[in-house]
Amino acid sequence: LNPLFNIVELPVNISFTKSKFYNEIVQLTRKLIHMNSFPNIDSKVIYEYLLPNSQPLVNSRPNVNWKKSWKNLNFKYVNIYVRDIVFKFFHEIITTRSRLFQIKKIESPLCLICDSMETRIHMFVECRKVKYVFQYFKDMLNKICKMQITDSNKILHLDFKGNKRQVNTAVIMVTTYIGCIWYSRSSIKCIEAQDFKTNIIKQNHMLHLILKDNIIKYFTEEFCKVTENM
Ligand SMILES: [Zn+2]
Structure with a gap:
């Protein structure tokens, strides 16, 4: 039983609120399982998914x-x-x-x-x-x-x-x-x-x-x- 794919079957007392890093891996895996080539996915694709697409907050401050x-x-x-x-x-x-x-x-x-x-x-x-x-x-x-x-x-x-x-x-x-x-x-x-x-x-x-x-x-x-x- 893989907890990532069979969430419904998991006991109710499992917490999904983990560190940001853990959550990201779970989110990423959930995305990847829908890809046709799964589980043969190369690291380049994973890396692209992992890269943050948001800018640091301070970048919106003007004058710099x-x-x-x-x-x-x-x-x-x-x-x-x-x-x-x-x-x-x-x-x-x-x-x-x-x-x-x-x-x-x-x-x-x-x-x-x-x-x-x-x-x-x-x-x-x-x-x-x-x-x-x-x-x-x-x-x-x-x-x-x-x-x-x-x-x-x-x-x-x-x-x-x-x-x-x-x-x-x-x-x-x-x-x-x-x-x-x-x-x-x-x-x-x-x-x-x-x-x-x-x-x-x-x-x-x-x-x-x-x-x-x-x-x-x-x-x-x-x-x-x-x-x-x-
Ligand atoms: Zn002072």
Whole structure:
């Protein structure tokens, strides 16, 4: 007896409310059994059925070119831990106080330092705690990628204009910035420009090690020459 095909004959106390993954497999099998070639179905057909045909919810938010954002987030030299954080940032599920308040984990959505609502933009751009480091980050982006920040929202969503090397460099700088602020989130002191600089230098060393002389093909000359004394 195969429970997938003989549902009527099953005992009544079987639950069909399982994890999403389990349900999907059941749904998929139910579709596939109606195909003429069943059970000889190749993996390509199954794969096509499995692929999601829906877009992430945030893609409907205006003012950001999401196609660029997702492509840049997948740039292979982005640190994998930081990529995870930026992924959550994009999906608006990063744990800011306003998010925690929304899911009833804390009593107040206000930032502990400035008494404003701690949204994502507050946490990474507007908060008193990041005022100096954000200014330093903007200056550095301007100097190293020749990019002026006009729209912080676009920049934080990796939506840039520029040539390939400028864009690659900006992706590394922005993701490093988001990671740096995120890892210092529990501190109530101002985040120093030096913290961000240290992270950029570490990232830069790593890329030099991986790419050696080819680093210049991927990143701007200014980025390749980043040193402690800049
Ligand atoms: Zn604040």
